[in-house]
Amino acid sequence: AQSVTQLDSQVPVFEEAPVELRCNYSSSVSVYLFWYVQYPNQGLQLLLKYLSGSTLVESINGFEAEFNKSQTSFHLRKPSVHISDTAEYFCAVSVVDSSYKLIFGSGTRLLVRP
Amino acid sequence: DAGVTQSPTHLIKTRGQQVTLRCSPKSGHDTVSWYQQALGQGPQFIFQYYEEEERQRGNFPDRFSGHQFPNYSSELNVNALLLGDSALYLCASSLTGENYEQYFGPGTRLTVT
Structure with missing residues (x-):
């Protein structure tokens, strides 16, 4: 079975400061890795994904995540956050099979303060 | 290009009742997945659901059932509602x-009272 752990339920940070949201996963088979963002009263939006290749993946709005196989981690980072980044962030894995069902962590609330 | 749409937005039901939630996939997509977010x-x-059949199922009781139509849209049905079924139900297409x-x-935000 697969599982995802997001140790930090909430991360408060000041605007323009760097941030790291931690994600660790457990799986005995190959998985793909994802970060989704959820703004209040909205659905999930894909932020970035790791399928294969370079272990560092980037999003269009300045976030990046690095796949570390030995530590089974996929931490999300941003060098300088904005107020608009305030949201719930979910790390997820999907098993490489026909359905690619997503298994989510419990989420981390990023709270950016002015 | 329309994205994934769901209806209704909000729903309030009483314990023991039945509910049907609806989902229209993104244009060009043929697979629909349902998720519950407490x-x-x-x-x-x-x-x-794919090709009108359930392809894979998570750890949910038989009270949860679904259907996919020839146009790829989908329904989620929940029978004998429990208070614990209160959640945001998300549809995803691929x-x-x-x-x-x-x-x-x-x-769809479902509240069971």
């Missing part, structure tokens, strides 16, 4: 062969 938690996979790329709808 308050303060991450979404949990309920099941996935294209077979690229099911790792799932696009989510805004969700």
Whole structure:
């Protein structure tokens, strides 16, 4: 079975400061890795994904995540956050099979303060 | 290009009742997955439909059932509602062969009283 752990339920940070949201996963088979963002009263939006290749993946709005196989981690980072980044962030894995069902962590609330 | 749409937006039901939620996938997608997101938690996979059949199912009781229509839209039915069924129900669509790329709808907020 697969599982995802997001140790930090909430991360408060000041605007323009760097941030790291931690994600660790457990799986005995190959998985793909994802970060989704959820703004209040909205659905999930894909932020970035790791399928294969370079272990560092980037999003269009300045976030990046690095796949570390030995530590089974996929931490999300941003060098300088904005107020608009305030949201719930979910790390997820999907098993490489026909359905690619997503298994989510419990989420981390990023709270950016002015 | 319309994204994933879900209806209704909000729903209030009484314990023991039955509910039907609806989802229209993103244009060009043929696979629909349903997730339940309880308050303060991450979404949990309920099941996935492809070619009008349930392809895979998560750890949910038989009270949860679904259907996919020839136009790829889908319904989620929940019978004998319990208070614990109160949650945000998310629909995600994808294209077979690229099911790792799932696009989510805004969700239906179900409250069971």
